[in-house]
Amino acid sequence: KPEDAKKENTTEPEPAKPAEVIKGSLKKHEFQAETRKLLDIVANSLYSEKEVFVREVISNASDALEKLRYLQATNAETYAGSKGQPLQIRIDLDEAANTFTVQDTGVGMTEAELIKNLGTIAHSGSKTFVAESSKSGVSKDNIIGQFGVGFYSTFMVGKTVTVYSRSAAENAKGYVWISDGSGAYELAEADNVAIGTKIVVQLKAEEAKYASKTVIEDIIRKYSNFVGFSIFLNNELVNTLQPVWTMDPKSVTAEMHTEFYRFIADTYDEPTFTLQYRTDSPLNIRSVFYFPQTHMEKFGMGRMEPGVSLYSRKVLIQPKSKQLLPEWLRFVRGVVDSEDLPLNLSREILQNNLLINKLKSVLTTRILRFLQEQVKKDATKYDAFFNDFGNFLREGVCTDPQNKGDIAKLLRFESSKTEDGKKIGLEEYVARNASETAASSTEAGAADAAKDTKAPIYYLCVPSRELAKQSPYFESFQKRDIEVLFLYEPLDDIVMQNLQEFAGRRVVSIESSKADDSKED
Numbered sequence: 176k177p178e179d180a181k182k183e184n185t186t187e188p189e190p191a192k193p194a195e196v197i198k199g200s201l202k203k204h205e206f207q208a209e210t211r212k213l214l215d216i217v218a219n220s221l222y223s224e225k226e227v228f229v230r231e232v233i234s235n236a237s238d239a240l241e242k243l244r245y246l247q248a249t250n251a252e253t254y255a256g257s258k259g260q261p262l263q264i265r266i267d268l269d270e271a272a273n274t275f276t277v278q279d280t281g282v283g284m285t286e287a288e289l290i291k292n293l294g295t296i297a298h299s300g301s302k303t304f305v306a307e308s309s310k311s312g313v314s315k316d317n318i319i320g321q322f323g324v325g326f327y328s329t330f331m332v333g334k335t336v337t338v339y340s341r342s343a344a345e346n347a348k349g350y351v352w353i354s355d356g357s358g359a360y361e362l363a364e365a366d367n368v369a370i371g372t373k374i375v376v377q378l379k380a381e382e383a384k385y386a387s388k389t390v391i392e393d394i395i396r397k398y399s400n401f402v403g404f405s406i407f408l409n410n411e412l413v414n415t416l417q418p419v420w421t422m423d424p425k426s427v428t429a430e431m432h433t434e435f436y437r438f439i440a441d442t443y444d445e446p447t448f449t450l451q452y453r454t455d456s457p458l459n460i461r462s463v464f465y466f467p468q469t470h471m472e473k474f475g476m477g478r479m480e481p482g483v484s485l486y487s488r489k490v491l492i493q494p495k496s497k498q499l500l501p502e503w504l505r506f507v508r509g510v511v512d513s514e515d516l517p518l519n520l521s522r523e524i525l526q527n528n529l530l531i532n533k534l535k536s537v538l539t540t541r542i543l544r545f546l547q548e549q550v551k552k553d554a555t556k557y558d559a560f561f562n563d564f565g566n567f568l569r570e571g572v573c574t575d576p577q578n579k580g581d582i583a584k585l586l587r588f589e590s591s592k593t594e595d596g597k598k599i600g601l602e603e604y605v606a607r608n609a610s611e612t613a614a615s616s617t618e619a620g621a622a623d624a625a626k627d628t629k630a631p632i633y634y635l636c637v638p639s640r641e642l643a644k645q646s647p648y649f650e651s652f653q654k655r656d657i658e659v660l661f662l663y664e665p666l667d668d669i670v671m672q673n674l675q676e677f678a679g680r681r682v683v684s685i686e687s688s689k690a691d692d693s694k695e696d
């Protein structure tokens with residue numbers, strides 16, 4: 176695990192091993208037509224950014240390590256031979272030779288798997304794959320990862336790819352697989368092949384940047400920073416941050432959250448609030464959300480980008496996704512990881528959208544409940560947060576009808592009965608004006624009558640308390656000791672018009688005709 180590797184010194188010089196040697200002669204194999212079509216798509220048109228080949232080979236390596244760890248635990252005797260090796264991923268770059276090499280000490284491949292792994296996958300998925308990948312709404316980059324055909328993305332940047340692999344099963348032989356990504360590959364037995372898989376990409380001349388350490392380091396940090404195995408780049412440990420969202424919340428310290436928050440939010444402040452949320456139903460979710468201390472929109476510095484990234488099994492799928500939370504929650508930073516989001520082609524894209532929408536509504540509800548808990552926990556701290564972020568919540572009342580009732584509970588106002596500067600919420604207002612019944616009940620249907628029999632929530636839009644006191648409208652309410660909310664924020668008028676009612680009570684401005692009812696008592 177990366178945290179274990181931290182104890183090992185991070186620049187571990189790898190003892191030189193004898194180079195692999197081909198045994199016998201290379202045998203040529205033609206790809207089946209199916210496979211070739213699929214692999215052409217992968218190597219040429221599928222990915223929006225070529226850099227994702229790094230993510231794909233690291234994900235395959237991570238899966239191979241995961242698989243070996245499982246087999247060592249369940250078939251100890253068969254896999255005893257591999258016990259000596261640390262489970263890790265090494266990437267070595269050679270600018271002179273213009274090569275990118277990734278090696279894992281994972282379960283490795285037998286000769287049959289080297290042949291099968293590309294063929295069958297292509298065979299099983301290629302029709303749906305080709306059909307869906309053209310219309311898929313979800314970013315295509317992630318679909319390949321599911322097939323493990325991600326390996327073939329190396330041909331986006333490689334003119335020749337050589338794979339050395341030896342299965343971790345006892346007495347397995349080592350093999351070498353070579354291809355230029357066209358219709359064929361060569362295969363032979365080889366000596367000095369370490370258990371696991373080593374992929375040597377001879378880079379195209381125009382892709383030499385992928386032999387640069389800084390380029391590859393940035394790509395690893397972007398996509399694969401939380402892979403559960405140590406990743407060494409030119410013998411230096413790269414992935415040191417822990418995937419806090421997958422850890423037991425009790426074992427994550429505030430410092431770990433702050434470090435992680437600063438990494439994902441690319442900022443230096445600390446989160447005001449932290450929510451770590453995990454559930455297995457209605458779908459698997461491991462998530463963490465941070466509420467920043469400050470934001471730029473209040474200075475009119477333009478609209479903030481959403482800040483929650485979508486991962487699947489610790490691998491970045493969609494950075495700063497726009498689909499995970501409603502727009503008015505764009506100030507929230509964090510990570511959502513769900514194993515249930517296969518993004519693969521067997522499900523209708525529509526279903527994926529249903530999955531994403533289900534995820535969005537579960538997350539939004541949980542965040543609203545969390546913020547309501549913060550109001551009760553520390554109203555002063557919450558009010559400070561509300562002073563800075565209140566406009567996002569006001570926007571939510573106006574743009575998210577499904578959640579507007581719950582968002583309204585988070586709004587805070589001064590009133591004719593609060594001390595100057597002190598705020599209350601709508602629930603508090605309702606609770607202490609519950610005894611009131613409205614003066615007149617109309618002949619309208621039962622529902623309306625219910626609404627009318629409960630005293631409305633009265634408010635006054637006014638720049639300050641002093642001006643409220645001078646308002647002729649307010650005078651009559653003051654005389655009858657009826658509490659009136661003071662809305663100092665211009666936006667609040669629109670918010671209240673959008674809200675219309677709360678907890679079964681109409682929300683009424685004392686400057687409007689509707690408030691006249693109260694004069695009849």
Ligand SMILES: Nc1nc(Cl)c2cnn(Cc3ccc(Br)cc3F)c2n1
Nearest residue numbers: 235236239282283292293326352372
């Ligand atoms: N690292 C790693 N380890 C394992 Cl166990 C597997 C199994 N499949 N793949 C993908 C793949 C498939 C065919 C060829 Br040729 C190369 C290749 F990387 C793997 N990659």
